[in-house]
Amino acid sequence: MNSKYNICSKMWTDVNINFQRQTFQHCCKQIHSKISFDEIDTLGKDVFQKHKSIVSDRKISIEEDRLPPSCKWCIDTAPNNIKKVWNIWSDDWIDDNIENLYTENYVTYIDLDIGKSCDLACVYCGPWSSTTWAKELDQPTNSTIDTVWKDKILANLREYITTLDCNTKIVFNILGGEPLLITDTYDIIKYISVNCGHLNHKPDMMITTNLNCKPALLKKLLLTMDETADTLNWVLSVSIEDIGDRAEAVRYHIDFKRFENNLRAVIGKPHMIYLTVTLSILSFANLGEFIDWSFDIMGEEKYTNDWNFSLNNVQEGYTDLAYCPKQLIDIETIKSKFRDNAAQSGRLNKFESVISHLDNMYERAGTKEIDSKFIKWWEAMGNRRNMNYFAYFPMTELKNAKI
DSSP, X not given: OOOSSOOOTHHHHEEEEETXXXXXXXXXXXXXXXXXXXXXXXXXXXXXXXXXHHHHHHHHHHHSOSOOGGGHHHHHHTTSSSHHHHOOOOHHHHHHHGGGGGTOOOOOEEEEXXXXXXXXXXXXXXXXXXXXXXHHTTOOOXXXXXXXXXXXXXXXXXXXXXXSOTTOOOEEEEESSOGGGOTHHHHHHHHHHHTOTTOSSOOEEEEEEOOOOOHHHXXXXXXXXXXXXXXXXXXXXXEOOOOHHHHHHXXXXXXXXXXXXXXXXXXXXXXXXXEEEEEOTTTGGGHHHHHHHHHHHHOGGGTTTTEEEEEEEOOSGGGOGGGSOGGGOOHHHXXXXXXXXXXXXXXXXXXXXXXXXXXXXXXXXXXXXXXXXXXXXXHHHHHHHTOOGGGSTTHHHHHHHHO
């Protein structure tokens, strides 16, 4: 979506609450804003949309028609950022509602980032979000959360939820780390469930998971979905972007066979499953194979009603797909595989959105040059993991070209 405005709807519609950092974001790429006890106590239920950082950011966006400094990620990566495909507001809608953007509540999506305990060390992640990464780097794995801050936020969240108009449709997304390993996950699910009874629309309860869990944890998840089916509309955001040994290289420590079995076990349980694809330099060039696998395992006939793709990409560090030259990415074949598979499924649900994401990510390809630091970074990680990342396409071609 090309827009004349530098307004991003996520700054109004999304809130990410990070319990470990004691921060809010209003987009997963935005700089974290520290939320003080004073603001929590003073603003109460309004803290989620009226804390001083977001008020300042919105003022800059509306009055100066530019992204605020907290949107540094999108500013630095323009024009290859993903703001234009994430933004849900049209220019006409903004024209008609510009004055209301100062006062109205548009929050419909709340992330609850509840810790960093995780059993994987994905190449594009790090110790800030994975205890397994921290162990690999011999860093502290402590993920203690200030319970006073958490309890105050949850109390205000309860008040916020219970005062919502009964026709509000809201989404909650529990993040980690890996939520299925974190004990707070199920307490928070119950907490939200008992406070949303007045809503005419069951809230979406999403868990963003690597789905690498062992049978006992999978059983607990399935049981919880069954027990709360009357009050919550269940959504699973399953993080995966490659298959087989390449998946195990990207999502270090995943057991891909177990993952496949777990994915099959949850099909039909939630209302919706998203395959959440975070494309890096290791994954984009191989995306066509992943698309074929996705439609095969999920079932083509189910694409229109209970599963879909959610695309994201790495735009920082040495896993950035920008290091992959365009000639190593057959974008037309990738899009063709998606078109063909989606066409066989019937109605092409969110078809244009996926194509737009693919085109946008392809624009970024080849915009960074391979240097010796890139090679050394990947070699160092491979040595720690006893894994040769340059054995995988397109990394092989990149190293050979550099040498």
